[in-house]
Amino acid sequence: MSILSLEKISVAFGGLLAVSDFNFPMEDRELVGLIGPNGAGKTTVFNVITGYHSPLSGRVVFAGRDITSKSPSYIAKLGISRTFQNIRLFPNLTVLENVMIAAQMHSHSSYLHSLLRTSYFYREESHIERRAQNALEIVGLDKIKDEISKNLPYGDQRKLEIARAIATEPALILLDEPAAGMNPKETEELIDIIRILRDNLGLTIFLIEHDMHVVMNICERIVVLNYGEIIAEGTPEEIKTKPEVLEAYLGSATIG
């Protein structure tokens, strides 16, 4: 059974159809890449899945549940986590605090516990901190957990976003251009991190990426989007040779 399925999703901004008739199932533990030229509607697809946009028509089904147009926080609690294309950290908080906010998602500690500092409060706090710490270790940021997050270098900020996304203990994680702005060394580290997410944590990963080195290296299946429509789908090898894809990226060549 597919963990996520998008059924005939269409999204419009005013008169512009950003995504039209998007049909797409995703299996458990799959690593799928979503590529396409700028403005193809890739991020819009992510925003529909995570509840930031309501589709004009169509359904989003996650683990057998219809989550179309539910609130982002509700969807996050069901087990879909994401990162953002333009980094969205909590800039004035420390690295650890950033991840703890994500790690406390399933905590039931109430303000009464916090106010009276009950032993339940301290137990929950140490659980949350341990979970956050684990997430930081996976991306390799545990050494700088007390830094203010806005002071981190760009590549580390991207990694922190990933740490925050996995700290919510999701089943499905959506990565929106995780390699953007990374240098080659950081990109290699990122590829390793993504492999760990899938192999060790058993996550299903949906990835938007422009860096073809990343996409071709790790994705099992690739979907190509152009002008809001799927123009090609297949394994990396198949995608590389499809004329539609080459045309979308490079323009058409009229021969003869």
Next chain:
Amino acid sequence: MFDKLRKLQYLLVIIGIALIYGINLLSLHINPYYLQIIIFSGINIILAVSLNVINGLCGQFSLGHAGFMAVGAYLSAFLTYYYQVPFPLALIAGGLASGVIGIGVGTPTLRLRGDYLAIATLGMGEIIRVILFNLDIIGGARGFPGISKYTDFFWVYLVVILVILSSYNLLKSPQGRAILSIREDEIAAEAMGVDTTRFKIFAFVFGAFWAGIAGGLWAHYLQFLHPSSFTFMKSVEILVMIVIGGLGSIGGSAISAVFLTFLPEALRYIKVIFNTTVDPRMVIYSLLLILTMLLRPQGLIGGYRRKVKNQ
């Protein structure tokens, strides 16, 4: 280790209460003029620390604090005057009523951001004031005289301890982190499973509750209430306190509340020293505010962490 932390906190609160109880016994010997400034300082601490939760921690720009204060002031005075309700109960009732108004205002208006929210809360404060102006049972435009004097040093500073304790324990908790995440980036907060509407209302109700109690203390100290005490300028006065102290800093809010209560009083002496007939107090007061904003825009105490970014 955690047990020790909790016991330390409980111990500090007990010591604090014992201390203010002791000082209260001595308060008869304190110059009444000084005592009055000390009591106003305490009430301002409560107002500033509670507004700081809304504006500084949650990042919601509220200008309705005078309105919340008015609800608590009038309701508690009404209860003690007409029904002889015990003072602590009347205070709590005032706080709760104010909290309920906080929910009522928060639910529809928290979809607004920044300036729009400020205008909506300002409007809410004015509506409360106009209603009070027209309620004859609590004096209306004539004011509400004859309130018993229950407020003393002990009650004011007991509430000061409680408001600081509850804010601090809020800040260092999952709920506090959720509230901070809303200030930092609301969209990312949602993606991390933070129910932003719920926590914004929580912050509003928290702030409104303590503001209502501060109002009750104020009413039973002055023994007279008038709607014109709760204008927009009162809200601005409290806002200035937390901005000068450093948005988001509990200690900064408290210290600057004391500082800004003492300052106008201390400046009275300038007139005496220079033997002038004009009173330069307000000029110096405003100059100090301008200088603070120029030299330390993050506030006197607020550190680099607490700088609120423009969104």
